[in-house]
Amino acid sequence: MHDVVTVAGLGWPTGRPTIAAGLGWPPRESASERVRTTTAPPSTVSRETSGEGDPASLDDSLLGTPAATQDEGAAAPASAGDVSRETSVDPLDPPDRPVDAVEASRSIATVSVDAVAAIDAVVAALPDDDDGDTPLAAAIAVDTRRRLVLTGRPLPPPTHTRVLTVANQKGGVGKTTTAVNIAAALAQSGLKVLVVDLDPQGNASTALGVDHRSGVPSVYEVLVDGAEMTGVVVESPTVAGLFCVPATIDLAGAEIELVSLVAREGRLARALAAHLADTAYDYVFIDCPPSLGLLTVNAFVAAREVFIPIQCEYYALEGLSQLLRSVEMIRSHLNPELAVSTILLTMHDGRTRLSSQVADEVREHFPEQTLRTTIPRSVRVSEAPSFGETVMTYDPLNSAALAYLEAAAQIAERGAQGSR
Numbered sequence: 001m002h003d004v005v006t007v008a009g010l011g012w013p014t015g016r017p018t019i020a021a022g023l024g025w026p027p028r029e030s031a032s033e034r035v036r037t038t039t040a041p042p043s044t045v046s047r048e049t050s051g052e053g054d055p056a057s058l059d060d061s062l063l064g065t066p067a068a069t070q071d072e073g074a075a076a077p078a079s080a081g082d083v084s085r086e087t088s089v090d091p092l093d094p095p096d097r098p099v100d101a102v103e104a105s106r107s108i109a110t111v112s113v114d115a116v117a118a119i120d121a122v123v124a125a126l127p128d129d130d131d132g133d134t135p136l137a138a139a140i141a142v143d144t145r146r147r148l149v150l151t152g153r154p155l156p157p158p159t160h161t162r163v164l165t166v167a168n169q170k171g172g173v174g175k176t177t178t179a180v181n182i183a184a185a186l187a188q189s190g191l192k193v194l195v196v197d198l199d200p201q202g203n204a205s206t207a208l209g210v211d212h213r214s215g216v217p218s219v220y221e222v223l224v225d226g227a228e229m230t231g232v233v234v235e236s237p238t239v240a241g242l243f244c245v246p247a248t249i250d251l252a253g254a255e256i257e258l259v260s261l262v263a264r265e266g267r268l269a270r271a272l273a274a275h276l277a278d279t280a281y282d283y284v285f286i287d288c289p290p291s292l293g294l295l296t297v298n299a300f301v302a303a304r305e306v307f308i309p310i311q312c313e314y315y316a317l318e319g320l321s322q323l324l325r326s327v328e329m330i331r332s333h334l335n336p337e338l339a340v341s342t343i344l345l346t347m348h349d350g351r352t353r354l355s356s357q358v359a360d361e362v363r364e365h366f367p368e369q370t371l372r373t374t375i376p377r378s379v380r381v382s383e384a385p386s387f388g389e390t391v392m393t394y395d396p397l398n399s400a401a402l403a404y405l406e407a408a409a410q411i412a413e414r415g416a417q418g419s420r
């Protein structure tokens, strides 16, 4: 057996057998130990802040203010997020976690009715962003309002368990990031959520802090060996009420192994249905690999809804028609209930016209499905998985975390109204 050492911050999944130690690096404490024990002030860190902290790139729809702000990103004046804070970085000593923020996120969904009323009064007293303040003051006021309105409020449960497949055959568009952060936001807001990691890369398992070394009971055994899903589900150590079916690298061979199996397209659907029969969830998210192979087909057959993250960049729309054709084909042959219910624009950079143009085009084609909130780029989002966390616990007051919370609230509102 290997000694297990977590090299937090380098992207090694939690619990990976130590490689760094073998290279002469000193063993390091795990991310969770660090969070529990750290009392020292945060170390210096290079924080690339393109769009981060730029509240103008977030939608204000939940707050009753116009969504137009995100379209003005290109012309938007400098905000807090535009300030470059380049400092020296020790790549082996990643930024310490904002401990207070983590504690704050754990107490989420505990705001009393009186507290909500008090918060509403504070929010009402905040200046409007077009009050003639400096752009920085207006941006801070908008961000403050978002934090007050969104953080800690319970979200309504759906009328029935919603199963969403997060898919886009284009790689790196934010599928995994979206699946785990929306799932974490819903769980933090009092709902019970399952994430099925269906990507051999196991990125969703990493972000949820779940062990996914080869050999760990995983979705592979469920799909190929017919194991019960109940036996492989684990709770995320970072968010209560958030569960995960991990994926290991073994899943890489499953596409081929599935070909010769009976009812190969419906194996995940059957396993999930059996699990849902004895465990009630509010939401299930299936994180797909970047392909339209048998794994993704299994996800389409298991779900009623397709959730497409679209990166705000030029090539984003190119593969979309192929994806929609695949959904259509699954609907006509294998799963008549399937439909694209939700589209989320990710990695929006409020300072570029291109981001806004892509966003406008998507909204024009899919006005019903596209969520009003757009997720801004933030380096904190990509740092979080190195600690086995989502940005919802890693830095819950970050603009992207607030945007994910806002998007989750919109999804929950739809669910509470019985949509899909």
Ligand SMILES: Nc1ncnc2c1ncn2[C@@H]1O[C@H](COP(=O)(O)OP(=O)(O)OP(=O)(O)O)[C@@H](O)[C@H]1O
Binding pocket: 170, 171, 172, 173, 174, 175, 176, 177, 178, 199, 203, 288, 289, 290, 346, 347, 348, 375, 376, 377, 378, 379, 381, 382, 383, 400
């Ligand atoms: N809002 C964001 N700001 C900054 N970086 C982001 C943001 N969203 C995602 N990323 C980063 O972009 C990269 C791709 O994201 P992600 O892994 O979620 O995409 P994916 O579609 O699941 O990729 P794959 O197709 O490989 O499964 C990751 O490094 C992630 O940390």
Ligand SMILES: [Mg+2]
Binding pocket: 175, 176, 177, 199, 203, 287, 288, 289
């Ligand atoms: Mg992924």
